[in-house]
Amino acid sequence: MRKVEVLDYQTDWPLLFEKEKKALHQLFQENNHAIFHIGSTAVPGLAAKPIIDLMPVVYNVNQVDALNEEMEQLGYVVKGENGLPGRRYFEKGGDHRTHHVHLFQIGDQEITRHLAFRDYLRARPKEAQRYGQLKKENALLYSDDIAAYIEAKITVVKKIEQLALHWYKTTN
Secondary structure: OOOOOOEOOOOOHHHHHHHHHHHHHHHHHHHEEEEEEEOHHHOOOOOEOOOEEEEEEEOOHHHHHHHHHHHHHOOEEEOOOOOOOOOEEEEEOHHHOOEEEEEEEOOOHHHHHHHHHHHHHHHOHHHHHHHHHHHHHHHHHOOOOHHHHHHHHHHHHHHHHHHHHHHHHHHO
């Protein structure tokens, strides 16, 4: 069973992202448009579950399906769309998860949502600190129940997401 653990920001998270980004870039080659570090580990100072979230953006998402075996060789479990149409999702590390890959085709609206959330919190360290504190408290309350942990923070996440999308659209 996965234990919910939220740590203070770790300075090695960007380095872990860069290492994995390099491996994914080599795999996707000319189909690769960009690979972004998203999620809480991408926000300096933000407490987070120690899982690196990567968001590759490719020109043709269907070409990625032919690389499932190669993703498995990199240690990933292939999860398909995993509930989000158009996405390709992969997990690495089993019960001690280390990486999530949320892959989208260029132009997908989910790309903006992820980048807006990340950039909004990067631009607002005090808001990021409040969000991180909520995550720490929820991790203590629901250390053995990832679904309850997620549910306990969903209202705050949705509020930040709405503010972030409005902010992102007016600044970009």
